[in-house]
Amino acid sequence: GNADVHLTTFDISNPDAPVQLAQYTLMINESLKSARFDANRGYLVTFRNVDPLYVFDLTNPAQPRILGELKMPGWLDFMVPMGDRLICMGHDDITQTQAGTLGLVRMTRRTLAVSLIDVGSSGPRVLSRVPLDGSWGTIPAERDDYNKLFRVFPNEGLVMFPYRTFSSYGYARQAGMLLIDWANDALTLKADLNNIGLVERGILWDASTLVTLSVQVMQVFDIADRANPRARGAVELARQVSAFAKVGDNHLVELTGDIGVGSATLNARALGGVDPDAAPLSSVTLDSPAGFIQSYGNLVYVVGVHHAAMATGYDDAEDGNREPEVPTTVTVVDYADPAHPVVRSSLSLPEEVTFWNQGIYGYATDVVVQPSAGVLVPEKPPYYGGYGCSDSSKPARLFVLDLRNPDAPTLAKTLDGPRWGAQME
Numbered sequence: 001g002n003a004d005v006h007l008t009t010f011d012i013s014n015p016d017a018p019v020q021l022a023q024y025t026l027m028i029n030e031s032l033k034s035a036r037f038d039a040n041r042g043y044l045v046t047f048r049n050v051d052p053l054y055v056f057d058l059t060n061p062a063q064p065r066i067l068g069e070l071k072m073p074g075w076l077d078f079m080v081p082m083g084d085r086l087i088c089m090g091h092d093d094i095t096q097t098q099a100g101t102l103g104l105v106r107m108t109r110r111t112l113a114v115s116l117i118d119v120g121s122s123g124p125r126v127l128s129r130v131p132l133d134g135s136w137g138t139i140p141a142e143r144d145d146y147n148k149l150f151r152v153f154p155n156e157g158l159v160m161f162p163y164r165t166f167s168s169y170g171y172a173r174q175a176g177m178l179l180i181d182w183a184n185d186a187l188t189l190k191a192d193l194n195n196i197g198l199v200e201r202g203i204l205w206d207a208s209t210l211v212t213l214s215v216q217v218m219q220v221f222d223i224a225d226r227a228n229p230r231a232r233g234a235v236e237l238a239r240q241v242s243a244f245a246k247v248g249d250n251h252l253v254e255l256t257g258d259i260g261v262g263s264a265t266l267n268a269r270a271l272g273g274v275d276p277d278a279a280p281l282s283s284v285t286l287d288s289p290a291g292f293i294q295s296y297g298n299l300v301y302v303v304g305v306h307h308a309a310m311a312t313g314y315d316d317a318e319d320g321n322r323e324p325e326v327p328t329t330v331t332v333v334d335y336a337d338p339a340h341p342v343v344r345s346s347l348s349l350p351e352e353v354t355f356w357n358q359g360i361y362g363y364a365t366d367v368v369v370q371p372s373a374g375v376l377v378p379e380k381p382p383y384y385g386g387y388g389c390s391d392s393s394k395p396a397r398l399f400v401l402d403l404r405n406p407d408a409p410t411l412a413k414t415l416d417g418p419r420w421g422a423q424m425e
Contacts, residue, residue: 005032005046009061021062026054033090034143038081041119047075051090053117055124070117070124074110078146084120085127087159087182089113089139089150092131112137112163114180116187128187130180137165140200149201156207157182158226162199177202177212179226190226216240245295246271247335251281253300255293263287266300268338281339286331294376299344299406302331303378305352328353330376332406344406349399350414353378374404 005026011019030046037043042056042064053070076090092113113131117124139161141149150161159180175198179191197214205211208224209232216238222230243255250271257264267280291304305328328351332344378399400413 004028005030005044007042007044007056007064009058009064011061022064024056024064024066028052033075034077034079036079036081036086041081043079043081043086043119045076045079045090051075053124055119068119068123070126072115072126074113076115077143078150080147080150080152081119082152082154084118085185086115086117086119087152087187088115088117089146089161090115091137092129094131110136112139112165114159114178114187116182116185118185127185130187130189132163132165132178137163139163140198151202151204152182153204154182156204158204159187160202160204160210162202162212164198175199177210179210179223179229181226191223191229193221193229213237243293245293245300247295247300247338248298251335251338253293253295253333253335253338255291255302264291264304266293266302266333266341268335268341270338282341284333284341284343291328296374296403298334298336299403300333300335300341301376301403302333303328303353303376304331305329328378330378330401330409332403332409334406345409347401347409347411349378349411351397351399353397353399374402376401376403 005028007024007026009021009023011021026044026046028046028048030048030052032044033047033051034045035043037058040057040059042058044054044056046052046054051072051074053072053076055067055069057065057067073093074091076088078089080087090113091110092115094109094111111132113129115126115130116128118127139146139149140163150159152159159182160177162175162177164175174194176192176194176196177199178189179193181188181190193212196212196219197216199212199214201213203211203213205220208222210221210223210229212219212221214237217234217236219234220232222232239254239256241254241256245253245255247253247268252269252271254267254269255264256267263285266284266286268282269278269280286302286304291302294301294303328349329346330349331346334342334344336342378401396416398415399411400415401409402412403409
């Protein structure tokens with residue numbers, strides 16, 4: 001923190017000569033996480049180890065006074081005043097016990113949470129709190145735009161917002177929209193519309209109709225039964241193509257989908273003179289959105305991490321040992337007939353090779369295809385031990401795959417490459 005937090009009031013009745021009226025100083029070594037003002041009330045949230053919420057009476061702006069203070073785990077990122085209630089989006093501390101390399105380990109995680117707080121005359125107190133599943137999460141906006149995403153509809157008794165959660169190594173676990181009931185001073189999670197894409201906005205069209213917008217698609221849901229929302233329709237706005245691969249002489253295959261969320265799709269299209277927005281010749285859905293594709297002849301190789309594995313892998317234990325890595329799968333798809341592709345086989349590698357976070361350190365993950373037929377060489381980049389990791393460097397690794405038999409690929413050889421900071425020749 002910055003040692004102190006200040007609440008300052010001003011008189012701007014004369015806009016040409018604003019005057020400072022008062023300043024209330026909280027002498028605490030904490031950071032200011034959020035603030036909200038509502039008529040004669042002011043709310044400040046600070047954080048260091050726990051989250052104090054300070055409620056101020058601003059009836060006399062020249063003499064602000066504290067009405068109450070509430071300490072709770074985690075912190076509040078955004079507050080929506082509703083009379084003598086606050087509905088808040090923030091983070092909660094969740095303590096879990098899980099098996100580690102040295103036995104059972106107690107771990108504290110911070111997860112997205114929505115809180116209902118009584119700020120009436122009896123002093124602030126938490127009435128209800130709804131945490132997510134224990135994974136780190138956020139909403140897809142800067143703080144100044146939280147009011148556009150975190151929406152409270154008192155007449156409908158509904159709280160909703162788009163969200164994204166991540167594993168400790170940066171993979172998106174899931175993303176979508178949360179629907180939370182607000183009734184009788186209680187919050188209840190009614191629906192988690194997860195893995196419907198990286199949703200940017202949610203619009204309540206009427207009491208029973210929800211519209212979601214992402215970069216790729218607009219979707220409409222019937223939420224008359226909030227516990228069982230029903231998809232009604234969708235319009236594709238843009239197609240996110242992450243990779244192309246040529247097959248045969250006259251066709252290509254594109255890899256599309258939200259990277260890191262949900263499934264991916266392989267679309268086959270004819271080359272030359274074809275409307276790119278026309279329906280593809282064929283589509284193959286794979287549970288492998290984080291990946292790459294390469295081709296040889298009529299065969300397409302998809303190298304990627306399965307979404308189900310990304311949702312559970314890469315969690316650090318307090319004993320300092322990394323948990324088992326998320327496996328990577330190589331899937332072989334035959335496009336001899338582009339209109340009717342056939343998934344021939346798949347092969348799981350012993351280690352995860354599409355480690356997206358390496359890109360932030362200047363080393364992009366890639367796959368290498370040798371010019372000889374039937375050989376694919378995925379590369380695992382060198383491991384950088386940032387963020388306090390004890391292992392400062394692990395070498396890159398090449399997995400030489402023998403794909404001469406598309407129905408039975410094998411791992412032929414594993415080769416160690418250079419360590420962090422060296423160049424791959």
